Amino acid sequence: xxxxxxxxxxxxxxxxxxxxxxxxxxxxxxxxxxxxxxxxxxxxxxxxxxxxxxxxxxxxxxxxxxxxxxxxxxxxxxxxxxxxxxxxxxxxxxxxxxxxxxxxxxxxxxxxxxxxxx
Numbered sequence: 843x844x845x846x847x848x849x850x851x852x853x854x855x856x857x858x859x860x861x862x863x864x865x866x867x868x869x870x871x872x873x874x875x876x877x878x879x880x881x882x883x884x885x886x887x888x889x890x891x892x893x894x895x896x897x898x899x900x901x902x903x904x905x906x907x908x909x910x911x912x913x914x915x916x917x918x919x920x921x922x923x924x925x926x927x928x929x930x931x932x933x934x935x936x937x938x939x940x941x942x943x944x945x946x947x948x949x950x951x952x953x954x955x956x957x958x959x960x
Contacts, residue, residue: 866910867908868905868908868909868910868911871901871904871905871908872905875902878894878897878898878901881894882894882895882898888933888937892930892933892934895929895930895933896930898926899923899926899927899930902919902920902922902923902926903923903927905919905923906919906920906923
């Protein structure tokens, strides 16, 4: 009975519950970005979603600049990056506006200092 020796660069057969794979750098970045996109959709709170959205936009920018992809693929990724970046900035603007409104609605608890003490 003969079998092929397991090499460290390839996942062994039958261990598909292991999530360690050997991928080229650009493919690993693409796989990680797709996983982040899935997490973004499933996120339970906006703070996690905002952080993931920013990371997705950054990863897409790296993918658009990466060598090894066709120009057409890089154009699609560049377009996606622009949309994610725009969406992240819009969410940040909405959050900043909401924080400003909340700050303005709080009553001021401090009195101004008198100009002279008697």
